[in-house]
Amino acid sequence: MKSSASAPAKAILFGEHAVVYSKPAIAAAIDRRVTVTVSESSSTHVTIPSLGIRHSSERPSGGILDYIGRCLELYHDASPLDIRVEMEIPAGSGLGSSAALTVALIGALDRYHGRDHGPGETAARAHRVEVDVQGAASPLDTAISTYGGLVYLDSQRRVRQFEADLGDLVIAHLDYSGETARMVAGVAERFRRFPDIMGRIMDTVESITNTAYRELLRNNTEPLGELMNLNQGLLDSMGVSTRELSMMVYEARNAGAAGSKITGAGGGGSIIAHCPGCVDDVVTALNRNWKAMRAEFSVKGLI
Numbered sequence: 215m216k217s218s219a220s221a222p223a224k225a226i227l228f229g230e231h232a233v234v235y236s237k238p239a240i241a242a243a244i245d246r247r248v249t250v251t252v253s254e255s256s257s258t259h260v261t262i263p264s265l266g267i268r269h270s271s272e273r274p275s276g277g278i279l280d281y282i283g284r285c286l287e288l289y290h291d292a293s294p295l296d297i298r299v300e301m302e303i304p305a306g307s308g309l310g311s312s313a314a315l316t317v318a319l320i321g322a323l324d325r326y327h328g329r330d331h332g333p334g335e336t337a338a339r340a341h342r343v344e345v346d347v348q349g350a351a352s353p354l355d356t357a358i359s360t361y362g363g364l365v366y367l368d369s370q371r372r373v374r375q376f377e378a379d380l381g382d383l384v385i386a387h388l389d390y391s392g393e394t395a396r397m398v399a400g401v402a403e404r405f406r407r408f409p410d411i412m413g414r415i416m417d418t419v420e421s422i423t424n425t426a427y428r429e430l431l432r433n434n435t436e437p438l439g440e441l442m443n444l445n446q447g448l449l450d451s452m453g454v455s456t457r458e459l460s461m462m463v464y465e466a467r468n469a470g471a472a473g474s475k476i477t478g479a480g481g482g483g484s485i486i487a488h489c490p491g492c493v494d495d496v497v498t499a500l501n502r503n504w505k506a507m508r509a510e511f512s513v514k515g516l517i
């Protein structure tokens with residue numbers, strides 16, 4: 215017996231890190247997917263060709279295998295499985311590889327076991343896996359990989375799907391990761407040392423995210439770039455930017471982007487830039503040193 219499922223990667227437009235402190239955030243699914251196939255086997259094997267991973271053990275663990283091991287534990291009575299993961303995104307790029315993998319694997323396992331929990335329950339189960347593995351995680355990444363499209367996660371943790379034309383966006387990524395769990399822990403430490411200052415920073419990110427949401431609902435993308443620049447300044451204040459990410463952010467702006475910021479956890483990973491009428495210029499400029507692409511949105515969630 216064999217079952218497959220796939221889920222999209224994501225880009226956070228506004229509110230990463232603040233979302234861990236119950237602030238709202240906006241994310242979009244992007245046209246790069248993680249596909250998981252599970253099939254009957256005499257012992258448990260995991261293959262992830264894009265990462266060169268071939269692993270055999272009853273309980274996969276270590277790095278990205280932690281997410282797989284934790285998902286398998288959700289199915290107590292499960293027999294051994296062959297698990298194959300095809301990833302169209304690099305792991306640790308800030309584009310939600312962990313969430314897309316977790317959602318796709320839960321989808322494939324549900325199908326394999328003849329269960330259908332529905333999207334709300336799938337997103338909730340995947341979120342619990344991210345929390346268990348990372349220590350802290352917002353429900354944003356797993357929600358967007360489950361639902362696809364565009365999501366506004368409000369301060370009560372409710373998922374609001376919405377539609378908007380995002381205009382021209384470019385994503386560029388590095389080959390190394392800051393590791394989401396480590397970056398989230400770094401922000402928590404700064405919060406512990408300077409609670410008043412960090413609290414105000416998070417409140418200001420909330421205002422930026424809510425302003426962007428209001429404008430997107432009116433299909434007004436004009437202020438997106440400037441709002442991204444405001445958000446980037448505060449991500450820098452949180453300590454999640456690096457020299458290289460800052461160079462990417464400024465390279466995009468120099469090439470004509472209306473605004474640009476880190477997307478995801480920072481430390482390494484990716485940036486996103488709003489590039490009305492100048493996508494090709496920005497992609498060309500960023501591709502000299504990094505890997506850049508036009509971001510394609512309006513993507514299906516878990517299928």
Ligand SMILES: Nc1ncnc2c1ncn2[C@@H]1O[C@H](COP(=O)(O)OP(=O)(O)OP(=O)(O)O)[C@@H](O)[C@H]1O
Nearest residue numbers: 277278305306307308309310311312393394478479
């Ligand atoms: N090149 C790699 N090869 C194998 N595993 C990797 C690699 N890069 C990252 N990982 C593992 O993949 C998992 C997910 O990485 P990480 O949390 O940095 O990123 P992500 O989920 O892609 O991004 P984000 O959550 O910020 O959107 C981690 O367990 C990390 O150890």
Ligand SMILES: C[C@@](O)(CCO)CC(=O)[O-]
Nearest residue numbers: 230231233351352478479
């Ligand atoms: C940094 C963070 O806000 C986004 C990672 O994609 C962490 C999270 O939301 O769990």
Ligand SMILES: [Mg+2]
Nearest residue numbers: 310312313394
């Ligand atoms: Mg992740």
